[in-house]
Amino acid sequence: xxxxxxxxxxxxxxxxxxxxxxxxxxxxxxxxxxxxxxxxxxxxxxxxxxxxxxxxxxxxxxxxxxxxxxxxxxxxxxxxxxxxxxxxxxxxxxxxxxxxxxxxxxxxxxxxxxxxxxxxxxxxxxxxxxxxxxxxxxxxxxxxxxxxxxxxxxxxxxxxxxxxxxxxxxxxxxxxxxxxxxxxxxxxxxxxxxxxxxxxxxxxxxxxxxxxxxxxxxxxxxxxxxxxxxxxxxxxxxxxxxxxxxxxxxxxxxxxxxxxxxxxxxxxxxxxxxxxxxxxxxxxxxxxxxxxxxxxxxxxxxxxxxxxxxxxxxxxxxxxxxxx
Numbered sequence: 265x266x267x268x269x270x271x272x273x274x275x276x277x278x279x280x281x282x283x284x285x286x287x288x289x290x291x292x293x294x295x296x297x298x299x300x301x302x303x304x305x306x307x308x309x310x311x312x313x314x315x316x317x318x319x320x321x322x323x324x325x326x327x328x329x330x331x332x333x334x335x336x337x338x339x340x341x342x343x344x345x346x347x348x349x350x351x352x353x354x355x356x357x358x359x360x361x362x363x364x365x366x367x368x369x370x371x372x373x374x375x376x377x378x379x380x381x382x383x384x385x386x387x388x389x390x391x392x393x394x395x396x397x398x399x400x401x402x403x404x405x406x407x408x409x410x411x412x413x414x415x416x417x418x419x420x421x422x423x424x425x426x427x428x429x430x431x432x433x434x435x436x437x438x439x440x441x442x443x444x445x446x447x448x449x450x451x452x453x454x455x456x457x458x459x460x461x462x463x464x465x466x467x468x469x470x471x472x473x474x475x476x477x478x479x480x481x482x483x484x485x486x487x488x489x490x491x492x493x494x495x496x497x498x499x500x501x502x503x504x505x506x507x508x509x510x511x512x513x514x515x516x517x518x519x520x521x522x523x524x525x526x527x528x529x530x531x532x533x534x535x536x537x538x539x540x541x542x543x544x545x546x547x548x549x550x551x552x553x554x555x556x557x558x559x560x561x562x563x564x565x566x567x568x569x570x571x572x573x574x575x576x577x578x579x580x581x582x583x584x585x586x587x588x
Contacts, residue, residue: 265322268292272326276333282387285330286394289323293395300363301535304555309527310360317352317359320367321429323397324350328430331387335380348373348381349431349439350388353402357425358491360484360527363534364541366400368422369429372439373405398540406435409442410449417457420446424495451496459587462489473569475576477530478542482576484530486583487523493587506586515582522578529572532556544572 271288296319304312328350332340353368355361371388373381385403392399402419404412413420424447428436462485469480477483487503494500498507504516529552533541536551544552553568554560 265292265326269326272330276330282334282391283394286391289327289391289395293323293397297363301555304531304535309524309531312531313360313362313527316363317356317361320356320361320397321352323395324369324392325430327388327391327395330391331384334387335384341379343430344432344434346381346384346432347376347379347435348385349433349435350429351436351439352427352429353422354425357422357427358488359427362530362540364398364537364539365534366398366540368400368402370402370404370423370426372409372435373403374435375405406438406442409439410445413446413449417454417461420454421458421492424492447496447499454496455493458489458492462486471573471576471580473573474546475544475572476542477526477533477544477576480542480576482578482580482583483542484523484526486579487519490583490586503586510586515585518578519582522575525571525575526579528556529575 268288272285275285275288300316303315307315332343332346349372351357351370351372353370355365356368361367369392371385373385375381389401392401402412409423413423423443426439426443428439465479465485466481469476469483471481475481475483479485490503490506491500494503494506500506503511504520529544530542532552532555533544533548536548536555541548549565549569550560553565556568558564558568
């Protein structure tokens, strides 16, 4: 990454066009994605997702610095003084970003005369789009956040998972205050809607020999739901820190082992299919099993498939117990 920064610095000095800078970033991103299997081989399930999240963070931080330099040149104010912040949402906010999942980014800002916040936001987004990253983005003022959260349950869910990436700590503090309001807003309605949403997904994606690892019964959304409800009720940062009378240590250990394995399976699924894929298709099992260290035999493939289903059932069981 240091070589990339040096190359970009030279381009900035030459007043190169944004697309020239984006080309350098695009090349770095391609190299990174081409070597992901090597990283996966030496990483745990959640650890791999955290490493991937941090890499995307580093790219976004660099793009912010590029935009700041282009906007203000050698007279740039301190970052805290520029009234905008880059915020991660959803799985990206939870540091569980899978390889080919959309990068959910929110830019929060205040329109203060003299800073041209909107122009800087446009510059950040244009560079991001030119890099080819799969980006889902939202742009809001701090004052809009509560009203926006009331328009859609999915938006509210994403907002309560917000995580600061780069920008003004002052804007982030105001954003956190807004998120606290959102978390306390219509809690019962939020929980009821999320439970109904989950029931509908379970009906659509029951546990089968080709399970949906994200939205299906026993998939990641079951674990997410425990976290989301824990977040609005207890402001917990993770499932483990929920009250001891809800989460027993022995139960959590079994649940975490199953979840860790499913993290690795889903990452392998993305790597093998080379796209965003949540359905564990039977035709992909040999390649996924091999990536996870299983032998190329039918017996080992069956052993792998059995462990997947067992882990899904464990995830489903404890999620049901904790949500009762």
